Amino acid sequence: MKDILRPILELLVVLPGLLLGYFPVKTYLKQSPGRLAAWLFPLMACLCIGSGLACYRLHASTVFALAGVALAAVCLYTRTLTISLWKSGTIALSVCAVFACVNSLSRAVSAAIIRNLQLPPDGPWLCLGACVFYNAVCWVIVLAAYYPATHTVRAMVEDDNFAQTWYVFWVLPLAFILLNLFMIPRYQSTLQTSRVLQGYIVLSSALLVFMFCFNAVFLLMATSLNRNAKLQQENQFLSMQQQRYENLRTAIEEARQARHDMRHQLNQISALAEAGDLENLKSYLAKTVSRIPNLDMCFCENRAADSVVGYYCAMAKRDEIPFRARLDLPETLPVDEIDMCLVLSNLLENALEASLRTAPGRRHIELTACVHADRILLIEVENAFDGEINEKNGVFRSSKRRENGIGIQSVTRIAEKTGGTSTFTHQNGTFTAKVMLCG
Structure with missing residues (x-):
């Protein structure tokens, strides 16, 4: 029974990863959260369990099964959102990168447990204790990331000013994913060596810490850029208001000048009318009308x-x-x-x-x-x-x-x-x- 649970538990980490990905995009769901959870999470749970059972029957590693299940989760994730593929795809890659670092750390924990308890490496999966550790850490990350994901990250997702940021950030999580895949040893027994195991634990822990640091730095940079963009927009609107004020002041000054000259203009019109000079009267009236400012100011x-x-x-x-x-x-x-x-x-x-x-x-x-x-x-x-x-x-x-x-x-x-x-x-x-x- 324990051997059946091991590959299934390795794949079930897709569920907390999927939940973490939805935290910052709750307002962009194509359907209500309850309706989405009612079919998506049972579907993914069945897919994880089925893939885990297949790995158990074939005595195969969960690497390719995890990649397939994660790809299916990413496809469903992007299809259920109304935001651009760049944003949803980058969020999905970021979650995968964090969980890939946790996977490497769990692999090191598994090797340490097997080495300390002198257990035989009888399968291509993590030991049961490491699987529990893997899932526990992933859920702890989800709980710890709830507030920043639903506030800071959500504000960045909803901001339209620096959409080009999303065109370059995906490189960072993809690099972490590839690096963790490169670190997977070809043989499980390789990690049983004392120095190799110590170095693997240090390296996987460092990658996880660096991943959190890079994400935090990116959030700070994006927040600063978005704040500057908003200030630039406000300055532009203030400039528009200033220009509008100048136009209104000019129109008011022209109207005041026109009222001041009205008496002289009426005297001139009266003189032309008394003289019967209709041509000059028409010409003078046309010039006077053309000088009246447009008072459609509001x-x-x-x-x-x-x-x-x-x-x-x-x-x-x-x-x-x-x-x-x-x-x-x-x-x-x-x-x-x-x-x-x-x-x-x-x-x-x-x-x-x-x-x-x-x-x-x-x-x-x-x-x-x-x-x-x-x-x-x-x-x-x-x-x-x-x-x-x-x-x-x-x-x-x-x-x-x-x-x-x-x-x-x-x-x-x-x-x-x-x-x-x-x-x-x-x-x-x-x-x-x-x-x-x-x-």
């Missing part, structure tokens, strides 16, 4: 949205692009204002760039935003575009500069994060973006 009650829209409205007027905005947004929104500003700034900047590449006669930008059912924010931006659309697999990609935007893909991620949707269509030379954010 787009909505929400200051954040008004600042962003006002900023891009001024840029559009500078480039002689017709800009039309219909905003019905209250002072307090049901969604996060930072998310709303990011969506607006990205969509309007894309529309502005597209308009500059369009024939002057066809240029236009139309923005509509309103709150629906007290908890849904609807945003629609429409603009003409004569250029070539960079589309791949139904996804429109932004070609604008990277330092002042996070792209159309980020707009989609923000919408999905709030439980909303986003659609982008290009038809008959008109590009339309529709975004729904939920509170």
